[in-house]
Amino acid sequence: MPTILVLDDSATMVMSLSHILKGAGYDVETGMNGREGITKLTDGVKPSVILTDLNMPDMDGIGFIKEARKIPTARYTPIIVLTTESGGRKRDEARAAGASGWLTKPAEPNQLLSVVKQLCPLK
Amino acid sequence: MVEESNERLVCAILAEQVSNLRDRMDASEAFDLLWQTSALLSWLAGLLADITRDAPKSSLLLDKEISEAISKITTIRHQLDALAFFQAQRQDFARQIADCVITALERMSSARMPEGSRFASADLAALYVSDDQRRLHEDVLNRLQAG
Numbered sequence: 625m626p627t628i629l630v631l632d633d634s635a636t637m638v639m640s641l642s643h644i645l646k647g648a649g650y651d652v653e654t655g656m657n658g659r660e661g662i663t664k665l666t667d668g669v670k671p672s673v674i675l676t677d678l679n680m681p682d683m684d685g686i687g688f689i690k691e692a693r694k695i696p697t698a699r700y701t702p703i704i705v706l707t708t709e710s711g712g713r714k715r716d717e718a719r720a721a722g723a724s725g726w727l728t729k730p731a732e733p734n735q736l737l738s739v740v741k742q743l744c745p746l747k
Numbered sequence: 748m749v750e751e752s753n754e755r756l757v758c759a760i761l762a763e764q765v766s767n768l769r770d771r772m773d774a775s776e777a778f779d780l781l782w783q784t785s786a787l788l789s790w791l792a793g794l795l796a797d798i799t800r801d802a803p804k805s806s807l808l809l810d811k812e813i814s815e816a817i818s819k820i821t822t823i824r825h826q827l828d829a830l831a832f833f834q835a836q837r838q839d840f841a842r843q844i845a846d847c848v849i850t851a852l853e854r855m856s857s858a859r860m861p862e863g864s865r866f867a868s869a870d871l872a873a874l875y876v877s878d879d880q881r882r883l884h885e886d887v888l889n890r891l892q893a894g
Contacts, residue, residue: 634835634838636773636778639835640778640782640832643782643831647786647828708839708879709876709877709878730837731832732832732833733828733829734829736832
């Protein structure tokens with residue numbers, strides 16, 4: 625079963641995303657900030673897709689993407705930013721850091737699953 | 748009780764009040780119930796499908812009703828998932844706005860800001876995390892400037 629790594633500082637968002645992704649047939653690993661995400665990756669978690677919020681304490685989404693791209697196993701892993709920010713400047717910043725895509729909250733479960741399934745189809 | 752007109756003290760108190768309000772926004776029990784219900788519905792739909800498949804004798808009418816029930820259960824489950832996801836995002840957004848107000852009030856209070864310094868609207872704008880907040884900010888500025 626493919627694994628999705630979900631990073632968000634809101635416990636409710638993490639649980640909600642996990643519920644939707646698990647319901648669709650994915651395994652889910654979670655973290656509450658970028659630092660926890662990096663720890664997961666260095667500990668050997670190999671997600672097929674990473675979903676990350678931007679505004680998180682300790683290490684934000686941009687910082688996470690930059691660090692994740694330095695880890696050989698995560699260099700080419702698709703990273704989708706899921707955030708309330710829809711501004712062009714932040715989007716450019718995330719893309720420059722290595723983000724693969726962008727979903728603006730509020731998003732629909734179908735929108736989310738459609739993006740994830742495109743990047744990581746279920747067999 | 749001593750009367751206090753210090754604006755910085757008022758800001759510090761308001762920051763605590765909003766912080767308290769933010770902490771009360773936790774609706775995790777309600778979300779948990781929604782997700783449990785959704786999972787239960789998913790299980791029930793699977794169970795009905797298994798019963799239909801394994802039943803030694805079944806009528807066309809019963810099969811049709813079970814099929815309709817599974818379809819309705821699936822629809823409601825998707826609606827519950829969408830509702831929970833949407834509400835979770837709304838709550839997250841509300842908490843972010845509250846965090847922004849708390850940070851601004853803390854900076855305006857005596858504990859966080861040196862005497863004589865000012866907190867400008869641009870300082871507030873720097874705390875925003877969404878375009879909705881920026882739009883609202885612009886609307887207020889335009890309204891006040893027009894007035």
